[in-house]
Amino acid sequence: MAKALIVFGSETGNTKAGADLIAQVLEGKGVTVEIQDVREVNADVLSRPYDLAILGVSTWGAIDEEVQQDFESFYDGMADIDLHGRRMAVFGSGDQGYDKFAKAVDFVEQRARKQGAEVVTTSLKYHLHPKDSAERVKAWAEKLATKLQ
Numbered sequence: 405m406a407k408a409l410i411v412f413g414s415e416t417g418n419t420k421a422g423a424d425l426i427a428q429v430l431e432g433k434g435v436t437v438e439i440q441d442v443r444e445v446n447a448d449v450l451s452r453p454y455d456l457a458i459l460g461v462s463t464w465g466a467i468d469e470e471v472q473q474d475f476e477s478f479y480d481g482m483a484d485i486d487l488h489g490r491r492m493a494v495f496g497s498g499d500q501g502y503d504k505f506a507k508a509v510d511f512v513e514q515r516a517r518k519q520g521a522e523v524v525t526t527s528l529k530y531h532l533h534p535k536d537s538a539e540r541v542k543a544w545a546e547k548l549a550t551k552l553q
């Protein structure tokens with residue numbers, strides 16, 4: 405059975421809600437999912453033998469590679485990890501009212517690629533709570549599940 409890791413950083417719960425929804429879809433497809441709050445892990449967790457690591461990060465300011473505050477040390481730690489051979493995907497909540505919508509997702513995706521990871525699908529960005537984008541979020545998770553077959 406495929407194993408996926410989801411690590412999320414979430415200030416007000418919007419990215420966490422996405423993580424929960426994605427986990428629910430993957431589990432429904434028979435994937436074993438471990439969800440971790442980014443405050444509880446460091447980037448070394450990405451070296452463990454998951455079939456897919458999914459990173460969820462929200463955006464609080466979009467300058468100088470800014471990521472959600474709890475995610476900062478994990479993001480810094482990613483720079484020291486060889487991710488060749490690792491399969492990853494990235495998602496996160498933002499607010500479409502900002503010029504740079506959900507930019508932290510791009511920063512994390514770029515870092516994953518730079519460290520050698522294969523990013524298996526286009527990163528997912530949604531506005532605020534995923535309830536208004538639930539179908540799109542679920543479709544994204546279903547696409548991830550197909551990558552694990």
Ligand SMILES: Cc1cc2nc3c(=O)[nH]c(=O)nc-3n(C[C@H](O)[C@H](O)[C@H](O)COP(=O)(O)O)c2cc1C
Binds near residue numbers: 417464465503504
């Ligand atoms: C001070 C502040 C700055 C923010 N900056 C951005 C931004 O630059 N781009 C964006 O898309 N959203 C921005 N947001 C919106 C958050 O990303 C959005 O509320 C998101 O849903 C929070 O997700 P979380 O609860 O998972 O942390 C900002 C919010 C606050 C309060």
